[in-house]
Amino acid sequence: MPARLRPADPADVADALTRVAAGTADRVDLRLLTKHYLAVLELRAPGRSVEVRVPPYAAVQCVEGVRHTRGTPPAVIETDAETWIALATGRLTWPDAVAEHRVTASGERTDLAPYLPIEPD
Template identity: 40%
Template sequence: MASILKKDLPEGKRALDQWKATALQAADGKVSGGNAGNNAGGHADDAASPDALPRRVWAMAVRYSLFLMEHKAPGEGVEVRVAPWGAIKILDGPASDPHNLTPPDVIELEPDVWLNLVCGLTTWAEEKAAGHITAVGERDDLSDLLPLV
């Protein structure tokens, strides 16, 4: 299952690089006191926040990072869903049930959580403890595969 078209790979790489640079800049601003009291949460009205990036940048960053994960851990045993921009199947294991096409292990994440993990800005354990990851099945921990960049 392709998460990104081959012709879009360069744009996807640029988008992921842009997202990561913006997220690091926003994190640095929080650490050094930037926007303290006004917008310390890095919301959409903060120009240095990834939330302020265009929707296409988010979509391409997610799709490209899913492509990277597909190539790092090929297989059909775990479905990783990052709605609304993509879903992939990775890791060896039992394939999809022929009746519903969903593998026994499913992981769902919001785009910001996924990209934070991909870029190494947070860890699987942190995001799981915060309740930001929905994972069902025996292989519900991708911490050995992350970060990707």
């Protein structure tokens, strides 16, 4: 089983968010924020019934329910880093992201609306 992600240092998160807002964020910023917000999601929604993937940066399993042990989990959410960061910070709502096809979600328990935003922008 992969090691759990850890939330990033708050100062590093704030710096990266400043660059995102200014439109000057790079891959390092996107990776830091993606992993940070996925780590916080893991802590707030413990479990292993849903896999949230943000390629190429990270994936976590979260949300209580039936645990899978091998292969593709029965519930998968996938999105890009920019969308994940917008969801996590409240700049984008879950229903809007789904309606705009900015996330793909299949299986039970894939509505992350109760867990978002992770941190208001």
